Amino acid sequence: MNLLEILSYGFIQRALLAGTLIALLCSVLGVFLVLRRLSLIGDGLAHVTFGSTAIALALKFYSVMSLLVTMPIVLLASLGILKLTEKGRLSGDAAIGLVSALGISAGIILASVGGGYNVDLLSYLFGNILSIRSEEVVIAALLCLGVMLMLTLYYHELFAISFSDELAKVSGIHTSFINALLVLLTALSVVLAMKLVGIMLISSLLIVPAAGALQLARGFKVCIMLAAVQGCSSVLIGIIVSIMANLPASATIVLVNLLFFAAACTIRRFIYPAHSN
């Protein structure tokens, strides 16, 4: 099968396009999240989405309408994670774990109390990068554009809180607003993007490109760019490789991403020998 023929299929084109947009979005957001020690927020919010989808189905909100129920709950949950780290003397991972456990247990209980469903819940919850619809490419583009715009507008504030909350506060930044902005943008991206490409891909695109870029980058802007390049190229390469090697697309993208990370670690040993170890 030659490449040109493969590219003539609509679903491959949409996967490449929407996949790249979502990778860009996630890898840039990921740099801030990894530095704020909120790397696993993607997984945590996915579990909350599971729980809130059960509520949506119990209230008879189906398909797109279910977002009316899930979106506010997930946004609130993301603020809850933030509050737990600020007020509850908890670190980010424990706060995420707590909220995630609440989400998944609530979902299971509601599913049981509700007496079952008309559909298999899990098969509707997560998308697949190869089954993106045309209108969803538009959603991905708008989401990417919106989040990038906000990140650019508040770049300096976000940069400041990524390294030290106290220092940022002292220099007159509304840290609670900026923190809230970061987690809300993340929650919005996770809920929408999960429906398009599935949670495994979202979670890994939030963490791995940032982790790879942090191995090499000396400046913050360079780090963001490296993460974006790694995220986007792993989606493009991953999709092509998955077709050539007859492998599932999402898992291949994740593996390509991890290879990039390993390469970054190796390169780091050569260019900054004094700093490694």
Place this chain on the structure above:
Amino acid sequence: MRISVVVIFMVYCALFLSGCKKTEVAPVPGLQVVTTLFPLYDFARTIAGDKAQVTMLLPPGVEPHTFEPKPEEMIRIGRAGLFIYTSKYMEPWAEKIISGIESKTLRVVNAGERASYRTASGQDEHSHDRKGMDPHIWLDFSNASLMVDTILAGFVAADPGNGTLYRQNAEALKVQLAALDQRYRSSLSTCSTRKLLHGGHYTFGYLAGRYNLDYYALSGLSSDAEPSAERMIALVREIKTSGIRYLFAEELLSPRLTETLAKEAGVGVLMLHGAHNVSRDDLSRSVSFFDLMERNLEQLQKGLSCRAK
């Protein structure tokens, strides 16, 4: 702090009491039968008539592979006289449940023990999927008939007093299954194509095998496996070259992937029912296995362009 401890304690007490109240139901007279999946439930309730009470363990709409019983359901199984499951391939959890129940009166029926099994790997040469037994045995109606025999044997052993009635009901059920089989055979012999293309995970191998249809499913037996792009492309090509007009999707599961492929190939989507479980709406309308299979036959006749009878 102390108040919250008291509140939590009270909540626990309330939960405990309500839990006890629920399980202390007075025993209902007659044979109690617990079944796992929908076909067994439907066959068992037909055989039972009004002499036994049949319940289905799986909540509507839930995937059978990932089921976990509630404590109350474990108690219900412990008090039942008959527990019916399909096979170890379909409900790997069933044997675990049974081994955890200490009941001298409970009779366990493996309904699929006499059925003839097919492997799912025979689907085509592209497939490198896990080789495994296809557990959807009831979609071959001769197997369904054998399952009725096995279930009947369980009923008669558990409640010999009503044996004659159970035998009569089972006999009527088998006549109905044979008639259904005959209808499928004659309707599907007139189709202009024999290719049954399914944009989902491998389910309808028995049905296709019995009526000489070529079955091609997008992914293997496991319902959570992700299909590769190459298989998706191969399926689109197959649709285009063979001039098929419909791609099939499975009810209860998200038709997203199937719709994507159907759109790509410019064909329609039709739904087939795997019948292992039913939706909440269908259950409350108390549809039967035969209703679902008649629905499937209509969809097949349309999708494979069969002559209307």
